[in-house]
Amino acid sequence: MATPLTAAKFLAALRAEGVRVVEVGDWPHHNRNAKGPWGPVNGVMIHHTVTSGTQGSVDICRNGYSALPGPLCHGVIAKDGTVHLVGYGRANHAGGGDPRVLEHVIAEDYGDRPPTPAKGNANGVDGNAHFYGFECINLGNGKDPWPEAQLDAIERVGAAICRTHGWTARSVIGHLEWSQDKIDPRGFTMPSMRSRIAERLKHSADWDRTPPKPPTTPPSPSTYTVQAKDTLSGIAKSHGLTLTQLIDLNPSLITPGDKLRIKK
CATH class of the missing domain: 3.40.80.10 (Peptidoglycan recognition protein-like)
Known part of the structure; x- marks a missing residue:
């Protein structure tokens, strides 16, 4: 009462x-x-x-x-x-x-x-x-x-x-x-x-039931621009690829300035 x-x-x-x-x-x-x-x-x-x-x-x-x-x-x-x-x-x-x-x-x-x-x-x-x-x-x-x-x-x-x-x-x-x-x-x-x-x-009066939105992860890029000091093995490793996979994705001659495909 x-x-x-x-x-x-x-x-x-x-x-x-x-x-x-x-x-x-x-x-x-x-x-x-x-x-x-x-x-x-x-x-x-x-x-x-x-x-x-x-x-x-x-x-x-x-x-x-x-x-x-x-x-x-x-x-x-x-x-x-x-x-x-x-x-x-x-x-x-x-x-x-x-x-x-x-x-x-x-x-x-x-x-x-x-x-x-x-x-x-x-x-x-x-x-x-x-x-x-x-x-x-x-x-x-x-x-x-x-x-x-x-x-x-x-x-x-x-x-x-x-x-x-x-x-x-x-x-x-x-x-x-x-x-x-x-x-x-x-x-x-x-x-x-x-x-x-x-x-x-169970919570304070200002509690908000709506859960916060998880931070959004920006999508990984699908291409990589070759730099002058890059090596193919280094590019492959940094993007989670084997050298063979990188070459299969990019069969042409690779030179600085080229955009490589780096997604399978």
Whole structure:
């Protein structure tokens, strides 16, 4: 259990983890705190929006709609990996969920995944009080792609909050792992995402998962220009050839200034 981070510490944690952030309006003070508690917080919940397009998705997550006022999350993770902060505090994102799942998230004692939820919105506990929430722009049909930049951003926001609170990757769950009513996120698995987050937490916040490109070795030349003091045996040896091979490649008379073939 933990007290929610201040908005300033939350923003600083995301930026320290290398998250590209866009601050939308007065996001630190846009919340549903008047409708119930936010905290103690116990984890991070990942969702998909069932929408396409960045601006429209950000707008609906910030404002909500008549049946469910916004904010609908704390951050919207776009396809390009940018995280748009739309609110901070209690948000209408998690709804009701299984108290057994909450117990295991708090204890961080489950294996590959938490127990399958047997409760949801109608009979579950209030998840809006206990989780940071991130909506990821995706149609949720199992076909809409998840670009690596977006997956990387999910990994980074999960790690940033876990690192700051001292949690492990088991404090990051999907909405489908919380409520029996939900299927999100669909298109990648939460165990695979937790593995990514766990690996990131082994390193410093500025760690870059992308391995450095190996230095490129310039191609060896295919010809050699004969110098005045060269000998054929010396040319052959310096280029990994036998004298016979060098002569076979260059059967004509060889004189200084000639370009010899030196590749088999």
